[in-house]
Amino acid sequence: MNRRGFLKLAGTVGATLAAKKAKARDNDDEKEEFVGVLTDTTRCIGCRTCEVACAEAHGLPVPDVQNDGALEAERRTSDTQWTVVNRYETDEGDVFVKKQCMHCWQPGCTAACLTNAMYKTHAGPVIWRSDKCMGCRYCMISCPFEIPKFEYDSWNPKIHKCNMCWERLQEGQKPACVDACPTDALMFGRKRELMEVARVRIYNHPQKYVHQVYGEHEVGGTGWLYLSSVPFEQLGFRTDLGTTPYPDYTREFLYAVPVVLFAVPAFLLGLRFLSENEEELEEGESHA
């Protein structure tokens, strides 16, 4: 091996070891508290500055919020919009609701992903990693909020969803939408702190808020939390999702797999020998 080859090899090995170490550190950090965002829909004025900030932060087409009339109909997030603001006509007048990935505590999408391309980071945001994804769209099947969106018109499609600005969080910044919000409708922080803030607001204004924080318990708890002045059904939220974390629905099945893998072959072999003995008795000599 020449010197250059050796250096190359050493470099590769070193890099691999460093990566392993980084990964180990990543695991240790899992004890850290997850972050999230509290959305107070009573403060939202539907200006859609968050949509613009999100599009700019992620290189998506920036919506023309003055003229596109997008509030007229209910929208879903899409492969070009990681977040959308909808207007709902309620008993309390118009209410605006920002919609994006809920960043579940135990996400269905990451449990569904067979390559861990959908990944729950140690800090809480659920991110998508392009180098791993094979485009099976099982995450879309498994997400109770129908958030992951797929580029159907590309030969090399990506999955699009809010990543809570993971790249900005790593630099110590807040998510772009939170920074951009002119009315402080969005608040970034650890979930425990956010829950305290939410409860204080409900406590101080018991007439203004419904006494529920959407996301506190839904599907086992989510990173994104909502306060509202009207029942959440009126704002397009699904209130029938239950409090069971989605991965729990497949957990029992997966636990049964190793048992089956060992028990069934043993059982089959036993059956096989049983039936063989009978044959021997009948024929005197087993077949070759």
Next chain:
Amino acid sequence: MHDENKKGRSFADIIRFILQEMKPRGKFLTPFNVISIVVIIAGVIILTVRFIYGLGSVSNLNQEYPWGLWKGFNVITGVAFAGGAYVLTFVVYVMGVEKYHSIVRVTVLNGLLAYIFYAGALILDLGRPWNIINPIIGNDFGYNSVLFLVAWHFMLYMIAEFIEFSPVAAEWLNLEKAKKVLQMLTLGAVIFGITLSSLHQSGLGALFLMAKSKIHPLWYTEFIPLLFLVSSIFAGISMVIFEGTISHRVFREQIGPDGKSSFDQIVFGLAKGAAIAMFVYYFFKLLVFIHEHHWQHIHGFWGFWYLFEIIGLVLVPCFLFAYGARHRIIGVIRIAAILTLIGIIVNRLNISMIAYNWNVVDRYYPSWMEYVVSFTVIFAEIWVFRWIVTRMPVYEKHTKPAMA
């Protein structure tokens, strides 16, 4: 292939033999050939467009319906239809019921091809198919994913079925010694294969456990995996009856007159097995129905559609199987098999497409191009099946395998 020299056949001879066998035989311009070739050419063109411009250019898949006809029909239904291989290898190799031995080869071949083509159809549906090696090479292993389990089991099961079928190929190539060696692996492959089958047949159902909020409550239950497993038994048996009925017309020369009469006896036995499996399935369905208070959902279109599936396409064919087996009427059994197969298609499509996101306004209907590709996959499989059956000793009476 270590013994080719001993037999006086060089490796080149074998290659020459295979190349010679590649040539088509028999009449070429049959109706089946004409139709299938047109469909396959159209399918290849559509797939080319799909790989250049993306899935949306040929399919009606959308953000609400990420899985459509290719996954719902070709993969999920196709794999259920391939269940005959594990059922029959269990009966013949594990239980030692020699009665069914003559159809094991063709059933295993069908199973193997079904997995290659139908599980292979998954690749057509993947957005980024070149990353399909990721869960195999560990970039990353998503251990907690049901799909990870299903993908690995598909792959391992294909290997197991290939080993089960390999003695036939060895016989075809006149590699006697290789055949003996491969036959010794059969029992291991069979046991391994049955285990894998029970896990991935139920696994295909378990895929939908996390779609709890999307599937109509009449179809969603935590017992979907068990229901998929039990239904794959009679789906596989019905496919063996259906396919065998057609094969006994088309491949008359390979099978011979003896095969015909013994196949009728086999069908009566299979019908009995199917009737029992279907009754067990129906019973499970009933338990789920009562246990999860489903009667409150029996109204409107979905209630009717559910009852149609459970009674018209499970209970009725179940009785027809039992009736046909008892009174030895082969025609009734054939009708039962066809009804059962339709029932399986309806059931699998209900869970993956029809009762999935049932309350969404813009429903998904497959585009004509999706249908063409689905048929392309089926026709391609039939071509390969026919090529193998007319060359390899799949139907010919063969000696008992040397497995002890």
